[in-house]
Amino acid sequence: MKEEIIMAGFGGQGVMSMGKLLAYAGMKEGDEVSWMPSYGPEMRGGTANCTVIISSEKIPSPLSSRPDTVMVMNLPSLEKFAPMVKEGGTILINSSLIAKEVERDDIEVIKVPANEIANELGNSRVANMVMLGAYLARKNIVKLDTVKKSLKDVLPERRHDLIPINEEALDRGAALVK
């Protein structure tokens, strides 16, 4: 098993921590994992993305030029990463913010109204977890449960009160594709 995932969005949409959480959970399950952030110029603003690789064997390149899965939280990310998805791969789209359709028919497209659901839950910042939940349900790389259990290790102590809402968001996302 080897899964290469790219997650992308605006800075602030939580793509980095979504990636860390996934990688952490993978590690917990005994897989080899790597998490690689894009690191911007010594300057402000713009988009952020990270690459997570989860594998049963040692990971060669921590970068991915043909990811199995891409999750995009905003439009610029869609445009940048949709063309890269491996044939037969999957793209998850934050349909709350992205109206545009994917112009490829060789990949699976999953639309996740992440912000809407997050807003329903009362905190727009958990849109990333909705997305991750959907991903976890679709691909059997890491167990949803392991991800939930990882929350307390990955979130800083002072954010632990947010664990329940994060769990809920993961579930809601998962429910979308189940």
Add this chain to the structure above:
Amino acid sequence: MKEEIIMAGFGGQGVMSMGKLLAYAGMKEGDEVSWMPSYGPEMRGGTANCTVIISSEKIPSPLSSRPDTVMVMNLPSLEKFAPMVKEGGTILINSSLIAKEVERDDIEVIKVPANEIANELGNSRVANMVMLGAYLARKNIVKLDTVKKSLKDVLPERRHDLIPINEEALDRGAALVK
């Protein structure tokens, strides 16, 4: 023709300028010349020496490990350089300050009471010129006359009043070995 000469003495005995004068005169006569000073540590005191090479052809190394001629103005220099003189070469010794004999019989030894003569002339600082005069008379590398004519180019303007005494010193040295 190629002549390698090392001149050595205490700092202040004028061995550097004696070498420059010789090299300059050589150049004036159309020879290839080089003048290479020892350059001390970034520190004070001690002895000084320079190597002059005069040749009808391009000069390979500007250093000399087997000089044709050595002129020593003080005892430490004798001890350092006497062993280096080429077989059949010449050593000129400032006998005013060096009592010690040279322990080699394969080289020519010329004793020059340089300081005594210089003092007779009324300026102990021209001992170097006495030495040089002796050398020029012994070896026909550069003409005494050219050296004399070079004095005005090598001495800074403000020292031009010393030209006559320098010339006299050169003559007295030359007279010694003629």
Add this chain to the structure above:
Amino acid sequence: MKLVAGYPDSLTEKPFHYCPGCTHGIIHRLVAEVIDELGIREETIGVAPVGCSVLAYEYFDVDMFEASHGRAPAVATGVKRVHPDKIVFTYQGDGDLASIGTAEIIHAANRGEKITTIFVNNAIYGMTGGQMAPTTLVGQKTTTSPFGRDTNTAGHPIKISEMLSVLDGSAYIARVSVHDPKHIRQAKKAIKKAFQVQIEGKGFALVEVLSACPTNWGMAPVEAVKWLADNMVPTYPLGEFKEVE
């Protein structure tokens, strides 16, 4: 209608890359306005630092250098010596000028190098993500003083303007702030003087401008300028420290 506040000629059209509310932008505009008002755009050569204002060379519409970190005064010296009749300025942050570039600014000042320095003191390293600067306030938390600046191990905020004023070569030294319009107006006056001093060949001129870094201070811009007024100004007294006639 008459234009009361416009877009200076000495700025290119390029939007600044600075964070929202970063007062580097104000200072850029002031410098550009002064260059406009003195009519020296085509005589001026600027030197950008390494720091958030590294891209200053894209914003000022004058001949520009991008210098290595901290060495802008040395670069400016090289330029000024070649073109003594041109106006040369450096624009530097506090990491750039007060830390790595300490020797260069002090010796440019001491030589009385006829250049103008705009010294943007925001008490932090902006570009690299909020590390402690030598100008960081006592107790201020940064990414490399996570427990707050401790004077016992890191010393006190360094007083550049005061220090440079001691040197014979400095002709004009002032400290200003840009936290409100009144102070911005004063800042502009000081910057203008600092260029005039150069034009008149009097010697080295520096204006230390207290500036906000909302991003690395972890504050909203409005909060940041308030913090500037409330905390930095008391630590760094404003005023003209030196003015040679």
Add this chain to the structure above:
Amino acid sequence: MKLVAGYPDSLTEKPFHYCPGCTHGIIHRLVAEVIDELGIREETIGVAPVGCSVLAYEYFDVDMFEASHGRAPAVATGVKRVHPDKIVFTYQGDGDLASIGTAEIIHAANRGEKITTIFVNNAIYGMTGGQMAPTTLVGQKTTTSPFGRDTNTAGHPIKISEMLSVLDGSAYIARVSVHDPKHIRQAKKAIKKAFQVQIEGKGFALVEVLSACPTNWGMAPVEAVKWLADNMVPTYPLGEFKEVE
């Protein structure tokens, strides 16, 4: 008979390589005497500069470093942070401290680094053969200011003690001279204080010692100390600039 003036324990037996009449020798002896008197020979770590006193590590009979040119305060900082309970001093010339090492001395002082610096100001680069220093007097001829130091291109003699006194981290700053016994006695007092300040953990301490370089000034030693008294002392006022209680 009682020994009134002897050979300090904290000096090795090695004769100094300094030129005849070079007052580096006096300053060495004073430092050694102070170390003896404070009984800290076995607690002291010294840092030699690059300059005529580069071989100071052969003369002081304490643990020593030979630092790179100008960086002795940084080296001393490294040492002191590892051994906060030891006494660390640097011995530096004016090229070393006031030129290439400007940033290092200023930041050591600003951090309040608990070290002692003996700053030997002889207004010239001795070791390299008499080039201009930032401390060279106005009009003074050196091998790189052959027409005399011109303030228009080379600025004025830099006032290190005055500048360092501005910084909050400096605890003791004094300027002394060694041109006659009276001043030598004062110099020793200041040096002693500068070590005591460190022992008491008060902060950074520096003593600027005006010193003669007969060789590169082109003077006989007796003439040189006179020149020191007549020319350097007026340019560089003696005294204690700062003393933190």
Add this chain to the structure above:
Amino acid sequence: MEQVKRVVFDEERCKGCELCTTVCPKNIVKMADRINSHGYHPAEVAAQEECISCGLCAMICPDVVIRVYRPE
């Protein structure tokens, strides 16, 4: 037409820092609800007629967004 306005915002340059809103003596500089292409809520002055052309908003704007005119 534009020129009847006293305060003109180059909206695309605005980063929504709100500094201008704090200095207006007439308190008429407000943040708009809309978003510019960089994702910022731009500042605006609806009540142009209340503007006294003091220029303070422009003075403090870090992004040279604002032009201010005074009737001649």
Add this chain to the structure above:
Amino acid sequence: MEQVKRVVFDEERCKGCELCTTVCPKNIVKMADRINSHGYHPAEVAAQEECISCGLCAMICPDVVIRVYRPE
């Protein structure tokens, strides 16, 4: 025997700088005619009995040549 002297010169260290000769209140420190092995004329005090053990010569000597004693 040595110890009857008040001023003792480590002659081989002396560089003949003459500084010591300028500070002696009794004016008894003089340069010797002889030369030490480094080529310097060393300083000396012949009139030991005139020495008042003030230590000034030692104080100014840059080469730690001089030891001064005072009778107890």
Add this chain to the structure above:
Amino acid sequence: MGEKILMKGNEAIAEAAIKAGCRYFFGYPITPQNALPEYMSRRLPEVGGVFLQAESEVAASNMVYGAAGAGARVLTSSSSPGISLKMEGISYIAGAELPAVIVNMMRGGPGLGGIQPSQSDYFQATKGGGHGDYRLVVLAPSSVQEAVDLTMEAFEIADRYRNPVMIVGDGIIGQMMEPVEFKKEIDPADLPKKDWATDGAKGREKNVINSLFLDPRELEKHNLKLKAKYDKMKEKEVRYETYKMDDAELVIVAYGTTARIALSAIELAREKGIKVGLIRPISLFPFPEKIIAEAAGKVNSFLVVEMSAGQMVEDVRLAVNGKKEVYFYGRTGGMVPSPEEIVEEIVKIGGAIK
């Protein structure tokens, strides 16, 4: 210990240093290694150590000189322009034979350049960017775990030889997270005392830390001593890894990040039926020339892949010594080669081999 933690390379190196008994860090901020000093600024005070942000890289390298000479295990880190500023200091540290560990998270150059990953400081690291004949042991991890292991080893090597050790990485190694395990932890109090260090000459002869030898005979003697040390390193400290060399017809030589990418390229190439292997130098100095020379007797050709305009390729060519063709593929300025590009190169060479 023993437990796996997910950590960034920069932070993992910092923690590894602490686990190796390092309690002193002197550095100056620069992207992309800031997470390292920042981590140190939080952690060192917890373990009774000292974090000091120096006024510059020049000062930092001299603080390292001081702390190392004082007997401590000490770390500094920077990135390309900052490392250039440390060149004089590093030459002094090597000249005075002081143990210290220096991290260079290389970025694109020259000049201010950029901040993206690069390997264009290879020459500077391995041949001596500073003056004089000195060498650093240069270690190039290609995973976060290896960064941890090599950092801990670096301190041992530094002490063993009294020589600075440099760890080279790039923004990828520095910023990526991978699971790591800290296999041991050293209490600095347990480290053997360095009897040459300066800590006050109490009841012993004084110690001197120095690189000055005014007499050229002495300085030559010193240089010969250094050379003997470097020769010993060449004998004992060579580190490398090989992959699928048994049947390889073409061998890629790559280090650090690039070697990871090469592994992906090898997968792809082998899928295409091209037998490609990898030699991954882990120590860049001493360079694993023997294994390369041996390989030269077996494989058809070499492909050196670097994020530079071609630097390590010279060492590979020196090792191959004309026996086989050595090809080069490089990306510069922060561009990272993709596995696909490398395969394309391999295919091209394949054509050349036939």
Add this chain to the structure above:
Amino acid sequence: MGEKILMKGNEAIAEAAIKAGCRYFFGYPITPQNALPEYMSRRLPEVGGVFLQAESEVAASNMVYGAAGAGARVLTSSSSPGISLKMEGISYIAGAELPAVIVNMMRGGPGLGGIQPSQSDYFQATKGGGHGDYRLVVLAPSSVQEAVDLTMEAFEIADRYRNPVMIVGDGIIGQMMEPVEFKKEIDPADLPKKDWATDGAKGREKNVINSLFLDPRELEKHNLKLKAKYDKMKEKEVRYETYKMDDAELVIVAYGTTARIALSAIELAREKGIKVGLIRPISLFPFPEKIIAEAAGKVNSFLVVEMSAGQMVEDVRLAVNGKKEVYFYGRTGGMVPSPEEIVEEIVKIGGAIK
């Protein structure tokens, strides 16, 4: 002009710079090159130029950056430790493509080392002691006259390529006197105007002197442009001299001072009947690899002689590429090899050849 004058190398280089139209010197004192700045401090004011003693080598290199960017011909000089401090600045000068001439009168290292002649900064000069993929043109005169000629040429090359040029020598080249002739004199006013330089954007678009490219694609493009320039140098700027290569069985490769000594050794060896020739690289970068590769087809073996622990020998081995044995003889720390020692080495190799 045309007249022969007896001059020290250091002063001759200074005068040559002035004759080449250089009016700006920024430097910091260090042995053994002090005569150069000292000469400049006297001469430059006479010709309306500027001599400025910088506060440090770091500052000096950045003043050079400023003056070069401002369009002037500018010189700086130093010796080994000082050159190390200039590494960041030199990388910037190369990165921003500025013409400038840098003199390194090498001394024994590492660290403070000593002040006697050395060639142990070869790697630093030719491979880039600073960060990033940049190259200097490196010229190594072996006589005072050649120092003059190469200095004048250095300014031309620097302007032609917008690239810094380094002249390397040592205390022997710097302090020895030989007769020199200045063959021409350039009035700076006659030099073509540099339209990229900063002198106030009067009636034109502004000029920017810069080495920052935040987008790695841009920075790679910049690096490729630089590489193309370096490749062109390799094609056009190779300089070397050969001596008695016609019948040589063994060839010495040596540069600068060492090449002069090698000439003496060749005399001695030929007296003994050993046919020895010399290849003397004059440009160390670009390195004269072709002539060496050609020689590898003819001679029996190579002997590289350097005042270092072995640096240029790597470039020679790369050029020879395994075709013949390359021997090395080096002295370090300021020791100068004697002709006799070299002959001894030759005799030893002679034994090896048979």
